[in-house]
Amino acid sequence: MNADDTRLVDQLRAGDEDAYRELVETYQDRIITVVARVAGGYADAEDLAQETFLKAFNAIGRFAGQSALYTWLYRIGVNTARDYVAHRRRRPAISLESLPAGAVDPPSGDCGPLEGLERDELRVRVREAMERLPEPFRTTLILREMEGHTYEEVAGILEISIGTVESRIFRARTKLRVLLLADLPKEQSD
């Protein structure tokens, strides 16, 4: 924990109103973004972000300082969004083992087949496919690819080992690619 974090945590523990404001203003955009991504289209991201900050205020006395303040705050936000999704998810994620093996056979060439799609079209497809990823893989990939965290930071936020992060990211990328490629032959034949 750096000096700024230490000062802010001390002020928060003392109930300093300015410190509460500083914490929210510093992290609000990042927390709203990450809870929106983890919760997908299931929730009002600002409600979840507000819940995140209130939980953080209540738990600041238990913050041990073993991780950076923002890692701790991210963890609360991600868990809040994951809990919400777990209770509200309407469309079940598909199993990693349920995809047809043939769907992953891409056409030959160094350029991946997904690279040939229009960017906007690919973006829409990727968003849909992300929603279908099983939760632990989706969240891990979001933290890595969308939030730009290092593997170590992802491990800290999710409280899992680096090896698990590596495994989840690789499987999530593979799964996402498989989901996208599975629709390609049908679309191309239309």
Next chain:
Amino acid sequence: MTDSDPPFESMTAIGPDEPMSDELCTLILSLQRDGRRLDPRAVERAEAWASSHPACREALGDFAALGDLLSSEPARQASPGFTDRVLNRRRLLARGGDVLPLLRRLAIAAALLLGLTVAMDMTFPTGAAADDELARQEHQIDTLHPDPFAAPDLDGALQVLLPDVAPLGGDSEGLEEPGGDR
């Protein structure tokens, strides 16, 4: 790798004898692209494999394309007033936090008082005395209407209720209103 290099931090401490495949090749090279430290011999073997296996290169190309796309997803911004809403909510909850313990203490005090009252009543019963008094009053009322069809025996009842007062009838002096002979 020199002695000063940090130890391999990856779970994929892939040995030089690990059988290579498209999947393993993709895993190794994708981890390398993400800046993970890997056994250089494993990386060398994966690169050699990729040079002759287009499926591995295609997967890596798609991974890169997906990574670029995901990282370019727009971030959200808090709406105006978000901070104030959070802080107002915090203050509201804090006040609730002050009031609730007080209410809890009051509820406990009320329960203790009720329990004490019940215990006192059980230890020193007053029910019998109350019953006797009630019975006496009922009997007095019965003297007013011993028979539902008989005229009320007001004198008898008053004698019971007010034994020191002279009965009505003969000597009504002092009870008549002034000018009662109108």
